[in-house]
Amino acid sequence: MKPVIVRSIAEMQKISRQQIGKIGFVPTMGYLHDGHLSLVKEAKKRSDIVVVSIYVNPAQFGPSEDLSNYPRDLNRDVDLLADLRVNYIFFPSNEEMYPDNYKTWVSVEDLTDVLCGKSRPNHFRGVTTIVTKLMNIVNPDFMFMGEKDFQQLAVLKQMGNDLNFPTEIIGCPLIREEDGLAMSSRNKYLSEEQHKQALALNKSLILAQKLFSSGIDNSEIIIERMRKLIEHTDGKIDYIEIVDPDSLQSIDKLFKGCRVLLAVYIGKTRLIDNIEITD
16 A cells, blocks of 8 residues: 655644654655665654655755756655555645745754855755754654764754754664665766775775774874775765764764764765764
8 A cells, every 4th residue: 555645734734633643754855765764664663653755855955966956756765665554755845845935944053064064055954944844744753864964863853952842853874785885865876987986985984993993093094094095086075074973073083982974076976974983
């Protein structure tokens, strides 16, 4: 049985109010992959009703980014979600989400000024605004998000706490392809050769862990070693940062539990990845 596709905000709110039991929610921009589906599976475990949103949010794309070319395939997504017995898909239009004379935006300070926030102005304002709207529309008990977008997860948890949302935001492990590339809808843009080049992202993160495990904890040394590995494959580095996982501020020395994050252009495709440093 296929999920019910809901296109109206008012209808989605009505459906949510009528539910008995816990609502689990997975916000997506569609073109689903196994990373998204892992979030849906976790939602199924913890919830009675599962809602997945599919909405390519124009407010989080910059003027030179890939909004018009972002991959879309609703029929494919519906089939994948039907296999997991998702109850509802919220699939609104831009006119529904951002009607004429729309003027309200949500912003989180400090956490959005670093990492991806440096090179993508207003990106997180778009993310926090759309997620606020979605949580008010779906009214979920749980919202499931992947740790691949670690900064996004940190920002939204901060927002949820600050604005007293009743929704529990649950981070779920990053899912990789068999060769180690972090799963992303944007992987579709990569040629076969570029896919091979992109493997340098995960290899550099593994290198960081190995260096720390061998006794090297100096961030500058580790970042330089990672940089050389990536640039050897012609990747164009946006940033490599080693940060405190709560504040997202850069640290001079690694410690167990810190995060190594990076963003790299492979051709015209911007990919992100990260790793938690362990023993």
